[in-house]
Amino acid sequence: xxxxxxxxxxxxxxxxxxxxxxxxxxxxxxxxxxxxxxxxxxxxxxxxxxxxxxxxxxxxxxxxxxxxxxxxxxxxxxxxxxxxxxxxxxxxxxxxxxxxxxxxxxxxxxxxxxxxxxxxxxxxxxxxxxxxxxxxxxxxxxxxxxxxxxxxxxxxxxxxxxxxxxxxxxxxxxxxxxxxxxxxxxxxxxxxxxxxxxxxxxxxxxxxxxxxxxxxxxxxxxxxxxxxxxxxxxxxxxxxxxxxxxxxxxxxxxxxxxxxxxxxxxxxxxxxxxxxxxxxxxxxxxxxxxxxxxxxxxxxxxxxxxxxxxxxxxxxxxxxxxxxxxxxxxxxxxxxxxxxxxxxxxxxxxxxxxxxxxxxxxxxxxxxxxxxxxx
Amino acid sequence: xxxxxxxxxxxxxxxxxxxxxxxxxxxxxxxxxxxxxxxxxxxxxxxxxxxxxxxxxxxxxxxxxxxxxxxxxxxxxxxxxxxxxxxxxxxxxxxxxxxxxxxxxxxxxxxxxxxxxxxxxxxxxxxxxxxxxxxxxxxxxxxxxxxxxxxxxxxxxxxxxxxxxxxxxxxxxxxxxxxxxxxxxxxxxxxxxxxxxxxxxxxxxxxxxxxxxxxxxxxxxxxxxxxxxxxxxxxxxxxxxxxxxxxxxxxxxxxxxxxxxxxxxxxxxxxxxxxxxxxxxxxxxxxxxxxxxxxxxxxxxxxxxxxxxxxxxxxxxxxxxxxxxxxxxxxxxxxxxxxxxxxxxx
Numbered sequence: 131x132x133x134x135x136x137x138x139x140x141x142x143x144x145x146x147x148x149x150x151x152x153x154x155x156x157x158x159x160x161x162x163x164x165x166x167x168x169x170x171x172x173x174x175x176x177x178x179x180x181x182x183x184x185x186x187x188x189x190x191x192x193x194x195x196x197x198x199x200x201x202x203x204x205x206x207x208x209x210x211x212x213x214x215x216x217x218x219x220x221x222x223x224x225x226x227x228x229x230x231x232x233x234x235x236x237x238x239x240x241x242x243x244x245x246x247x248x249x250x251x252x253x254x255x256x257x258x259x260x261x262x263x264x265x266x267x268x269x270x271x272x273x274x275x276x277x278x279x280x281x282x283x284x285x286x287x288x289x290x291x292x293x294x295x296x297x298x299x300x301x302x303x304x305x306x307x308x309x310x311x312x313x314x315x316x317x318x319x320x321x322x323x324x325x326x327x328x329x330x331x332x333x334x335x336x337x338x339x340x341x342x343x344x345x346x347x348x349x350x351x352x353x354x355x356x357x358x359x360x361x362x363x364x365x366x367x368x369x370x371x372x373x374x375x376x377x378x379x380x381x382x383x384x385x386x387x388x389x390x391x392x393x394x395x396x397x398x399x400x401x402x403x404x405x406x407x408x409x410x411x412x413x414x415x416x417x418x419x420x421x422x423x424x425x426x427x428x429x430x431x432x433x434x435x436x437x438x439x440x441x442x443x444x445x446x447x448x449x450x451x452x453x454x455x456x457x458x459x460x461x462x463x464x465x466x467x468x469x470x471x472x473x474x475x476x477x478x479x480x481x482x483x484x485x486x487x488x489x490x491x492x493x494x495x496x497x498x499x500x501x502x503x504x505x
Numbered sequence: 506x507x508x509x510x511x512x513x514x515x516x517x518x519x520x521x522x523x524x525x526x527x528x529x530x531x532x533x534x535x536x537x538x539x540x541x542x543x544x545x546x547x548x549x550x551x552x553x554x555x556x557x558x559x560x561x562x563x564x565x566x567x568x569x570x571x572x573x574x575x576x577x578x579x580x581x582x583x584x585x586x587x588x589x590x591x592x593x594x595x596x597x598x599x600x601x602x603x604x605x606x607x608x609x610x611x612x613x614x615x616x617x618x619x620x621x622x623x624x625x626x627x628x629x630x631x632x633x634x635x636x637x638x639x640x641x642x643x644x645x646x647x648x649x650x651x652x653x654x655x656x657x658x659x660x661x662x663x664x665x666x667x668x669x670x671x672x673x674x675x676x677x678x679x680x681x682x683x684x685x686x687x688x689x690x691x692x693x694x695x696x697x698x699x700x701x702x703x704x705x706x707x708x709x710x711x712x713x714x715x716x717x718x719x720x721x722x723x724x725x726x727x728x729x730x731x732x733x734x735x736x737x738x739x740x741x742x743x744x745x746x747x748x749x750x751x752x753x754x755x756x757x758x759x760x761x762x763x764x765x766x767x768x769x770x771x772x773x774x775x776x777x778x779x780x781x782x783x784x785x786x787x788x789x790x791x792x793x794x795x796x797x798x799x800x801x802x803x804x805x806x807x808x809x810x811x812x813x814x815x816x817x818x819x820x821x822x823x824x825x826x827x828x829x830x831x832x833x834x835x836x837x838x839x840x841x842x843x844x845x846x847x848x849x850x851x
């Protein structure tokens with residue numbers, strides 16, 4: 131077992147949380163059949179009743195798609211598809227190298243796995259969402275005719291309405307459905323900011339936004355803004371948190387109850403792997419009476435954080451605080467080249483792996499998707 | 506999933522004679538001529554793969570398969586038609602691989618200066634044509650003075666493109682830039698003051714059509730001192746043009762600023778508070794902003810409206826450094842979204 135040194139880290143993060151105005155396409159909470167109009171399919175998250183949220187970074191929107199996939203999984207269901215990229219390429223008529231897989235989500239009801247991807251690598255690439263069922267069958271969602279609702283994230287008007295196209299984009303890095311709200315982390319291609327949006331679902335007009343200050347707790351003195359790379363809801367001592375990994379820094383915990391207008395919140399550092407490493411995905415779980423967080427990393431592979439003492443991490447409020455160490459962890463060597471990791475059930479996770487180039491390195495196929503036992 | 510029928514069975518009452526069936530490719534469709542009943546499945550690629558997504562229709566003695574997506578070059582299609590009660594008839598079509606002609610090159614990279622701060626946060630790379638996603642990490646390199654590729658320079662992960670895939674935003678690993686983070690302590694900043702570097706972008710990077718670029722791109726630069734003080738608009742120099750002219754207003758920042766944000770975060774208000782239309786030019790290594798109005802300036806009090814989100818090269822915003830020293834409290838978070846700098850046109 132190793133211990134993550136936080137050292138005299140002390141970054142605080144300014145996090146802007148604001149609500150957005152949904153497109154007045156349909157009445158509140160209604161969905162209509164038709165073309166979803168996705169320009170890209172990126173981050174995925176499941177909401178209630180088989181609703182799949184699909185982040186469209188190019189289109190500046192999130193679609194809530196009614197998958198209709200609401201049949202509970204049979205006991206012992208699992209997912210195991212080898213060569214997902216090759217199979218998907220065959221279904222849409224391109225070579226495997228022209229499939230870019232973007233995200234993976236598990237339908238909590240049916241345990242079917244949904245994968246977002248692009249058909250092609252250029253600006254005209256088609257958005258794909260494919261269901262991988264527990265029998266291994268792949269089915270493309272008919273994105274040109276399916277019940278959906280859409281919310282626009284483009285709350286900032288184009289700089290120059292006469293220009294051919296606004297060059298600004300807000301890439302959706304991760305989404306989670308937490309307490310009736312879709313939380314969306316994003317990253318701008320122009321400014322350095324830390325936008326975290328919270329949108330009630332069913333989509334309806336939301337209140338005005340606010341700016342929060344999120345602090346890292348550890349000894350040190352510098353605070354910064356940074357986009358969130360990945361986050362996941364987590365309950366510590368009965369309180370709902372999000373565990374967030376920033377593009378610059380380690381894992382922090384943020385109380386969900388504090389993510390509201392006018393609040394100042396303390397985000398507390400859990401660990402800092404450092405050395406150019408970035409957490410990709412996280413899965414909190416309990417096993418044998420202990421709490422853990424499985425983390426897939428860009429360069430450190432998969433690690434298991436021991437999270438029993440998460441509630442004890444306190445925010446820093448003085449330069450005299452001397453920090454000790456971050457959460458202890460074990461390296462999990464049995465699974466490598468993990469590109470996506472998400473929870474499957476209480477004892478298993480789903481991993482999407484590449485044959486080469488784990489983490490963020492250039493991927494080489496074939497890509498496989500399978501359930502693994504939580505270690 | 507009616508749109509994505511993988512296997513289509515058509516029953517129109519006319520039984521085709523299998524021996525007279527002909528399978529053809531016709532543009533973006535496959536046709537089984539001389540058949541009206543049977544099962545038509547198309548496979549793309551080789552091996553045990555699912556059928557190609559699409560739908561079929563029957564047209565006077567012909568079954569037509571319409572792929573869900575356009576047929577792509579370089580893909581082998583295997584069309585299998587099984588007449589009702591008959592044996593499968595199969596035909597393979599090779600879709601010739603395209604040989605796209607190189608047309609793309611790197612047009613510009615910002616910041617454009619030859620000396621860049623050691624806490625430089627972002628690069629903006631402009632291409633002359635739409636490019637392929639998913640290659641940036643393997644095609645963009647920073648070399649040291651000996652030509653050795655430096656690892657861990659950029660933030661890995663999501664590629665930040667504009668919607669046309671013609672401008673790519675690269676972020677230097679912020680964990681190495683932010684003081685006191687683990688990466689910063691162990692690896693130091695990506696750029697060291699006084700050292701010489703080369704930004705190299707490989708010719709092999711494919712454009713959106715799959716062609717490599719016309720040529721590689723190289724930019725030599727030297728590491729300069731870190732920029733820790735936030736930009737202060739009150740220190741900017743504003744050269745005002747005369748009234749009744751269309752001479753450019755020139756704002757000098759005293760340091761290079763973020764090129765992309767200069768396109769939209771500075772605006773001019775006329776004496777009545779209305780936005781002035783004009784053309785923006787950024788020069789002198791992004792340390793100068795020139796605004797040429799569409800109509801002549803008139804005498805009176807104008808204002809330069811500055812969005813406080815405007816950044817310099819190190820991600821320092823107006824009145825707010827990239828990493829704030831929370832204990833010294835020398836700097837505080839800015840709460841207003843804009844600042845107004847008045848100037849007179851005479």
